[in-house]
Amino acid sequence: MSVAPDPHGREATPLDLIGWAEAVLSGADTPLPQVERLSHAIAVLALPEGSDAVAGLLFGLWAAPQPCPPVTMGTLVRAFGPEAAQVREAMALWGLIREMPLAGVSALGIALDESFADWLLGGSGLPPLHAGRFMMCPESPTLPDWPVSELAARIVEDAAPTTVCLTGPRGAGARALVGQIGAALGVRPICVDAEGLDGEGLAALARVAERQALLSLCPLFWTSGPRPDLPLPTRFPLCFQRDTGGADSTRRIIHRMGPLSPEAARVLWSEGESLPSEALTEIARDRAQTPAQIARARATLPRTLADARQALHAARHGDLPPWLTADNANLSWEDIVLPERVLAPMRSFCHEVRMASALWENPDRARHFPRGRGTLALLSGSSGTGKTMAAQVMARDLGMDLYRVDAGALTSKYVGETAQHLQAVLDRAEADGAMLFFDECDGLFGKRVETRDAQDRYQNADTNVLLAAVERYEGAAILATNKRENIDGAFTRRLRYAVDLPRPDAAARLQMWGLFLSALSPCGGAGCAALAGPMASRLDLTGAQIRNVVLTAVVEAMRRGEDAIAPPVLLDALDQELTKESRALSVQDREALLRHG
Template sequence: MVTVADRSSQLDALCDWLRDALRARLDALRGASSEQPRAELDALLDLARADEASAPPIPASLAALSDRFDLRRDERAVLAVLLAAALAPELGRSLGLLCDPLGRDVVTLEAVASLLGFPRTYRLTAEDGVARWSLIVRTAPALSLDPTIEARLAGRTCRDPILVETIALIPARAPLPGWPVDELAEQVRRSVAAGARSVRLWLRGPDGSGRRTLFAAVARALDLTPAVVAPEPAAPTVRAALRLARLEDLALAWTDRVRLPPDLSMPAVQAWLDAEPPPPLLGVADIMVRMPVADRPAKEAAWRTLVPAFSTWPDADRVRLLDGWSARPGQLAALALSGAANPDDAIARLRVDATQRLEGHCEVLETPFEWDDLVLPERVVTSLRELAQEARVLPRLWSEPSIGRLFPQGRSIAALFCGPPGTGKTMAAQVVTRELGLPLFRVDLSRIVSKYIGETSQNLSRILGAVRHTDAVVLFDEADALFGKRTEVHDAHDRYANTETDYLLQALDAWPGLAILATNQRGNIDAAFTRRMRLILDFPRAEAAERLRIWTRLGTTFLPERLRELAPVIGRAASEIELSGAQIKGALLTACAAATYAGAAVTADHLVRGIERELEKEGLGLAPRDRALLLGRA
């Protein structure tokens, strides 16, 4: 271990050596006659070089750096001279004046080579270690040490400015029980012993699954320091990161596809965090690791390990969190840092996290409705309650080995809601989602269908990749746009359309949570999709009695003080006009808006006009006789 005092003494000795060498050069020049022929003067200087060219003393910091980068003795000597010139700038200027063939007052490679007694033809090429690893900086004609390298050799702290925002150490966190840290570390050792020049761990799993934490644990088991490189690093950043890895025994994690320069050696251990497989490289051993899927005991252990307050919360709240949220390790670590004080606070923060992950990919739907807000046949409500119950308990059942082995695939909980517009499909999804305590996101499949071949699949991949590993219920609206029946292949468009349908079938099988598909046309849905549904529900148009319940329930909100007086009109409207729940809500809103604008109370005429507006959307209307009937004037 080199102490601060030892380092200072070694650096002083190096500067003294340069001072003595320059003094000898100056004495040789003073002894020469200006009238001597050039050949004789060069011979005299060559003799002086031979006398003064004893190797410079190498500080321990420079010796260690030379070993790390496999530098030759001549490269090490050049760095020693440049270090001395940097520590004592006045000596650097003298070096240029006395040793450079052109007498330039800056440190040049020619001056350094002359001082060290190297041949006049001595050069450093781009293939030499000092150049490949950017240990030196050339600003013609000057030559100097890279500032970061200079600071390191002098014992000062200096972070490479290129890496300030692009590389970060991975904090130490205890790996979760059951993670294969020791097994992976031993596998890495075997690969290195077999001759691999680098071992790359391809860690597969969603964001927040603990990939960085597992990699960091393996790296530390190998006495390496784990660090992660920011996405999309530029080429200079990649080179600087590789140099830092060599300097500080780093194990680097790459977050997306990156092109590594072929002239630089790679870290002994790397991690590949991109979803796509890493490109094969000669001499690199790839180890693919799937992040462990947590069963219920593992989830509970993760909560207790990463969120200590979890152990103090009531049993019912702990069950609610374990059953309702997957809450991967990264999310739990962030939850602990946020200071979640109670179960409700934890759920609120998990909801925010889910919303932020899907922002820009899906539409966030509020979930204000409760079971009492639904006006549906009792059989439909019963099925919806069963769907909510299954969404809570099926993941727990599948985690039991005896049951889970029967469902190696197809563990999705998918429901198909069928029915005309306005019959309550979206509201039912909102009620079920509220019961589960999860956020609800809507994907309008009709908007991502493209007429261009292959573009629909790209849109699907982007959206499904974003929502697949998020704690949320996803409503796929206009499902028949993509879940429609496959067609006979007549051209390339048909072939690609069927490929996209097959892709959706596979995605639905692997879906990890509750997915609700909504369609207005059940007959258009491919049978292969309907077989994968846990539940298929038909939402019929409301009958007269149900319409009256909807009118009355919504009327208590829109016109509580006028409901009794307008009850006859509402009764006739419910009996005679077939409106959906959404249309009834629209009619009441129109009536209230007109009355508010007029500064008056809602009247029967306002209600009838609201009904007309809703019918006009469908190309219908009220005949004078029907209007008079609603107003009680027939």
């Protein structure tokens, strides 16, 4: 804790410190230091010039016998001259020393930090306050289709400091992937959890973490966000983080953690050894699985395919907040009938979601878009034109869960609570790698009103917070409305895609009649195929209405015990659908349809 006194009463010089340190090393009754560790620390932490003197000081602080005169700033000035302040600041920056009050003296004493002393003795070097926030990345076998070799090759292809940004759903195996990349590079990454920290608490953790990376020569993996940007003289040249944010200028590699391939999912399901081979193959084909979901489902020890699917569903959606509902459907582009001018931007939307990682790897693009990196689309059109179906098709095409947002349940009468709910929705979608679907979104993102009273001010403030939250969102979302003119203009400007879904024309209606009769009716709708043309040309119906008509006719045919839909049954179902809009199928129209059909 102090420097040995000079027998002649002189203040110690750097050479005196080195000689004293060597004397302690040869005869003092203290643990022998690991000199290699001390030299390594001075080199990798980029401590000031005169490293021999710094080494002597550090060793003296660590191994001096007690009691000894205390080391103060005055001691450093006399030992290091004009560089004393630089030496002290460098060691304090890395947390190698700490200052403490001295009895009866106004100056502060300087002591070696206990955690650094622990590291010199061969320990971990982690302060007890932060020890629980560190863990080594797990060692696990490489899963099929995981780009371990490709990412490792990209890291070493350039000597520049590199940050690897991992995006995608929580539980997608980021720790395992980082561990595998580290193994390919011959290092063992250290996971750092900064959840809940900010300000000086985050800065203190970051200093310890960066020191640990340099001392152990292991890269860090910031598991809860971007790497904190601190004014340090040096940092380990490789870092992993669970975000694309951060203000540092390192080269960036962005990789999105997507759902597992069937081959990779089968490997993880096989670890449970409770399912037969056939069930393993089938459950592995279920879409959008993550390692964490499989681990939770496997922990229930399912014995059958049904058990496994039930456990997997619970692992995915069992804890969704009340304003979110999984709304997945087994639909493809062939199931939706829309003009190509409408389908083209939808396919572009899907393409952008897939290439988001590569898109924002470019530092210039990332610099110009510090926010607004999410992929957002607005689908507008009258009821029944296919907005929900389009969202389901795009989500399935991307292999993502579709989370429908209940705007009514999300909205609160209390100031600020709606924005909190929305932020929870956005966080959950990003964590699960899901696509959000805001139906009737004008209820959330409506135009701001003219301020007349406090209620108007609060409402507009809520809207501003909602807009800011959406702008920070980096995932995918689809918004639907029947009233596009009611959407706030500031929100519309933040959208990457805006698509208007028209009511179907006669040609589209004919295609829809054929599609739904073929897909829904027991015998493919052969008995009513001739009616499709006349109905399509005479009756202005939406796709949702046509689907309802066919389903109603199917139910009635099944009630009668008939294998096929008879034309009169289909027309009865059509008349039932028209009554919802206070319309009716006249006798003349019915006869004309039967005659032409």
